[in-house]
Amino acid sequence: MCDKQNTVANADLPIYGSLGMTFMEFPVVSDLTMSDAEVIVAGVPFDMATSGRSGARFGPQGVRQASSQLIWEGARWPWQFALDDHLIVADSGNVLFKHGEPQTMVDNLQAHISTILDSGKSSLTFGGDHFITLPVLRAYAKKHGPVALIHFDAHTDTYSGGTKYDHGTLFHHAVEEGLVDTEHSIQIGIRTAYDLDGHPFEVLDAAWVGDHGPGAILERIHARVGDKKTYVSFDIDGLDPSCAPGTGTPVAGGMTMDCALKVIRGLQGINLVGMDVVEVAPAYDHAEITSLAGATLALEYLYVMAANKMA
Numbered sequence: 387m388c389d390k391q392n393t394v395a396n397a398d399l400p401i402y403g404s405l406g407m408t409f410m411e412f413p414v415v416s417d418l419t420m421s422d423a424e425v426i427v428a429g430v431p432f433d434m435a436t437s438g439r440s441g442a443r444f445g446p447q448g449v450r451q452a453s454s455q456l457i458w459e460g461a462r463w464p465w466q467f468a469l470d471d472h473l474i475v476a477d478s479g480n481v482l483f484k485h486g487e488p489q490t491m492v493d494n495l496q497a498h499i500s501t502i503l504d505s506g507k508s509s510l511t512f513g514g515d516h517f518i519t520l521p522v523l524r525a526y527a528k529k530h531g532p533v534a535l536i537h538f539d540a541h542t543d544t545y546s547g548g549t550k551y552d553h554g555t556l557f558h559h560a561v562e563e564g565l566v567d568t569e570h571s572i573q574i575g576i577r578t579a580y581d582l583d584g585h586p587f588e589v590l591d592a593a594w595v596g597d598h599g600p601g602a603i604l605e606r607i608h609a610r611v612g613d614k615k616t617y618v619s620f621d622i623d624g625l626d627p628s629c630a631p632g633t634g635t636p637v638a639g640g641m642t643m644d645c646a647l648k649v650i651r652g653l654q655g656i657n658l659v660g661m662d663v664v665e666v667a668p669a670y671d672h673a674e675i676t677s678l679a680g681a682t683l684a685l686e687y688l689y690v691m692a693a694n695k696m697a
């Protein structure tokens with residue numbers, strides 16, 4: 387039973403613990419225009435564009451839930467400042483759409499991201515399958531023009547023969563629509579077939595990544611994107627299945643989590659304008675490994691955003 391005396395005695399303790407309702411327990415934002423947040427989190431519980439196993443619709447809630455394990459550390463190691471002191475982040479919840487009508491997701495997501503960008507903020511989006519990146523990039527290109535892309539994935543997602551809503555074709559469409567500055571874009575961790583002739587992006591394939599490590603990867607990334615406005619898209623299957631089993635189309639032989647974290651941390655100095663983490667499918671996960679990986683990569687990105695701002 388809760389008596390008043392007890393409540394007063396513990397006034398400095400939070401009554402509710404980590405519920406994982408928002409990413410990193412950042413405050414909920416409903417009025418995007420009025421909010422002073424600099425980065426807005428959005429979930430997109432959509433997996434109707436998957437070619438294999440569905441389930442990424444539960445990605446946003448998985449990542450938010452896992453992020454509750456990261457909150458206790460005031461200043462995340464090895465950063466020497468607390469994120470909250472230097473970057474204002476809020477969580478706008480999930481983008482809504484009519485199930486069975488993918489176009490309503492496309493329209494609503496692009497509108498939501500455009501609202502975020504038009505109010506001078508940037509987005510951090512949790513998929514959902516990788517198709518959700520296409521409407522996000524449409525909003526970014528509308529605001530910023532074609533953006534440089536840093537894309538982590540086992541797959542290039544540049545296939546041309548897919549259906550209209552297809553998580554394997556989005557970068558084919560993004561290039562065709564002129565959303566991406568291909569000359570300054572790079573794909574990392576690729577280890578599935580793609581057409582080498584005329585491929586629009588620089589590729590660091592998974593074997594090269596494993597052989598050369600974070601320092602060399604970062605050299606290539608910085609050389610490629612330069613000072614361009616840069617969007618980061620992280621398909622969690624870019625990681626090795628041992629680091630990210632909970633995903634729809636896992637492929638053996640990917641990046642380690644250690645390597646991925648060092649690469650994200652090393653994006654400091656790049657003109658970053660947005661990020662997504664996609665393809666987390668908690669139903670195939672074990673012990674929240676994949677959701678935690680997604681949450682940790684996103685948190686590391688936010689630290690980089692804060693560090694860029696402080697520089």
Ligand SMILES: [Mn+2]
Pocket residue numbers: 539540541621623624635665
């Ligand atoms: Mn993939």
